[in-house]
Amino acid sequence: MTRRGWVETAALVCLAVLLLAVGAALRPLVAADDRPAPLVLTDTEVGFAQDMLAHHNQALLMAQRLDSGVDPTIRALAQQISDTQRTEIGMLLGWLRMAEALAINPQPMAWMHADRSETTDHHHTGPATSATATTSAAMPGMATQAELDALAAARGADAESLFLQLMRRHHYGGIQMAQAAERQLSSGIVKQAARDMLDTQSREIGVLGLLLSRS
Template identity: 60%
Template sequence: MSGRKGFRVAALACGAALLLAMGAALRPLLPAPAAPPVLTATEIGFVQDMVTHHSQALVLVQRLDRGVDPAVLVLAGQIADTQRTELGMLLGWLRLAGAPVAGTDPMAWMRPVGAHRHAGADAAQHDSAMPGMATTGELDELAAATGTQAEVLFLRLMQRHHYGGIEMAATADALLDGGEVERAARDMITGQGREAGLLGLLLDRRA
C-alpha cells in the first residue's frame, strides 16, 4: 500500500508541475489586459484646444509695442510666463497620451453631443470658433499699433482672450470627474480670472 500511495503522490506532483508548465507556456498567447488610457477623449480635446489658446496669448504679447506703459509691459510679461509654463505642461500630457498637438475637430469636446460646427460668417472669425480668440485682422492691428492705442487694444484683446479661456476651463471642470487635467482647469480659472481683473483695471485707467 505504501508503494502505491507513494506512486500516487508522485503522479499528482508531476501532474501539477505539468499544468504549471502549460500555463506558463500559454500565458504569452493570452491577450494582456488593456492599460487604462492616460487621458480621456474629453481631456485630450480640452488640452489640445488649450494649447492653441495659450499659443495665441503668446502671440498677443509678442505683437505688443515695447514702448507702451511699463505697467502694461510687466503684466504682459507675467501673463506670457504663466502661459509658457502651462503650455509645457499641456504638451507633456499630450506626449504621454500619444496624442497629436492639434485635434481634427477643434472644440468638439465642448459642443453638445450631436451638435456640429456651422460654416459661414461665425466660423470665419476663427477656424475653431474658440472662445476669446483674436482674428487675423485684430492681430495685425495690434502689431501696427503704438502707444496708448496699442495698450488699449492689447488689454481688450487679452481680457477677452482670458474670458474665453475661463469659459473653456469651466466647461472642462464641469465635464471631468477628478484628475490632474481638471485640477489644472480650475487653476486656470483662478489665475486667468485674477489676470483678467488686472487687465480691466489698466483698461479703466485708459478709458
C-alpha cells in the same frame, strides 16, 4: 575526440540552445518592460489640452506683438501672462505626448460643443439660435488675424488699449473652456489644471479691467 565525446558535446550544445530559446520566451513574463505605458486620458481631456494649447499659443503671440514702448505696468502684465501660459503650454504638451495624442485637435472644440449640447438637453432650454450656433463653432475669445495685425502695428496708448481689450476677451474665452472641462471631468490632473487656469485668468481679468478703466 571519441564518438561518445562527440555525442556528449552535441547534446550539450542542443541543451544550451534550448535553454536560450526558453529564456527568450519567458523573458517578457519575468522582466519588466522599460517603456512607460501611455498616459490614459479621456476624449474630453485630450480635446481640452489640444484646444487650450492653441488658445495659449495665441496669448503668447499677442504678448510678442505688443509695442515694447508701452507703459511698464502693462508690459510687466504681458510678460506675467506670457510666462504663466508658457509654463502651462509645457504641461499641456507633456500630457499629449505621454498620451501619444496629436498636439493639434483634428476636431477643434468638439468636446466643448458636446458639453453645451448636453447642458441644453438637460435644462430643456430649446434650440440654439443661429447667432449662438455661429459663436459655438469657433474657439471662444480668439483674436482674428486682422486684430493681431492691428496690434502689431499699434504704438503707444493705442497699443495699450488694444492689447488690454484683446487679452481680456481672450481670457474670458479661456475661462469658458476651463469651466466646460471642469464641469465634464469628475477628477484628475486635467480637472485640477482647469480649475487653476480659472483662478489665474480670473485674477488677471481683474487687472486687465482695472488698467482699461484708467486708459
